[in-house]
Amino acid sequence: MAHTLVAEKLEHAAGVERVLDRAFGPGRFAKTSERVRERGAVLEPSLSRVALNAAGDVIGVCRIWRVEAGAPLFFLGPLAVDPDAQLTGLGLALVRDCVAACRAAGGNGIVLVGAERFFRAAGFSIVPPGRIVLPGPVDPARLLWCELRPGGLADVAGAVTAPR
């Protein structure tokens, strides 16, 4: 399926909500990642990506937020691809584009909650246990990070909070 990846804009809002509802269902707001976003994380639309189909409809989204944990950091999520467009490589393409944008922006690293088996292809690995604390329960095997520059994660530790 033909698609393009672009930075998120206000005009995508309704399409993004539709994809998130279809991909996650009603459990969408119960996640610990949602608590991070509620507690003052700052959305970075220029680093976030939406996937558009040939008709211009939103069929995927990957959002990037500015947070802090001992050092400035990005938080990735939600990542969602419309069920009708899943398993065609779009999810991974969205993540890779966001990682490239965050790296070009000069970031230290990116943290997320997700399946290591999926995200490792985009450069993510499991955070050493106890190193980072989120505002809610997280399976330590699903707390992942990705370094954006050599030594970028050296000072990253502690509670994930709003950026200063």
Ligand SMILES: CC(C)(COP(=O)(O)OP(=O)(O)OC[C@H]1O[C@@H](n2cnc3c(N)ncnc32)[C@H](O)[C@@H]1OP(=O)(O)O)[C@@H](O)C(=O)NCCC(=O)NCCS
């Ligand atoms: C997770 C999601 C974004 C993946 O999107 P996608 O476009 O289907 O993913 P891709 O086609 O890029 O998948 C790439 C690879 O990851 C695998 N994969 C997909 N979802 C996976 C998952 N949840 N866990 C492990 N592997 C997964 C695919 O099988 C594929 O492997 P392959 O290349 O060996 O066949 C999509 O399934 C989705 O929106 N799910 C519901 C919302 C969700 O769970 N989001 C993630 C929260 S962290």
